[in-house]
Amino acid sequence: MHSERFFDDRRNLVDFADDILVQCPRCGRTAHVTPAPEHAGRPGRERFAHRLVCGHCGLVRTQPGRGDHLITGAGSTATDPYFELPLYLRAETRHGWLWAYNFEHLALIRRYVQASLREHAPWDDGGIRHTAVARLPKWIKSAKHRTEILREIDQLLRPDCFRTPRGTR
Structure with missing residues (x-):
């Protein structure tokens, strides 16, 4: 059953970047990329440092800040912008990659896709072209x-998908 209405709440990818789920390079299970707490509030690029933590194998890595760049569109490669590791919530479709940084991001995409009526602020309203849903590829936006x-x-949300990385077909 499709939801009737979706209104873009103007969140962009930065709003989902506090906890990015990636495939651990050591064990292949779910790992988290989060801002490195010891670098918070520091001046310059250091404030953008991030930490990779895998709760399964214990891997911990810190990436020094390279600036505040994020993937600019959902049609980009399905990797995180800090360690360039494969995102855990990803699936390769015949149209391209479907990916999300975390479950909240995936839920936003789901609500958008299932809505029969999709609304947003006027295009001349500042920043509307930079929201997460505005930057989705056309094939995802297509009804x-x-x-x-x-x-x-739904496949990405199945519990068994977290035992075997998706998108490695």
Whole structure:
């Protein structure tokens, strides 16, 4: 059943970057990329340092700040912007990569895709072109792919998908 209405709440990718789920380079299970707490509030690029932590194998790495860049569009490669590791919530479709930084980001994409009415602020309103949903690729926005995309999202949400990394077909 499709939800009737979606209104873009104007969140962008930075709003989902506090906890990015990635595939651990050591064990292949879910790891987290978060801002490094010891660098918070520091001047310059150091304030953008991030930490990779895997609760399964104990891997911990810190990436010095390279600036506040994030992936600019959802059609980009399915890697995190700090360690360039594969995102854990990703699936390769016949149209391209469907990916999300975390479950909150995936839920936003799901709500957008399943809505039959999609609304946003006027295009001349500052920043509307930079929201997470505005930057989704056209194939995700297309209603004709709705069923396929929702099926892929459901697969990403299945508990057993966290035992075997998705998108490595």
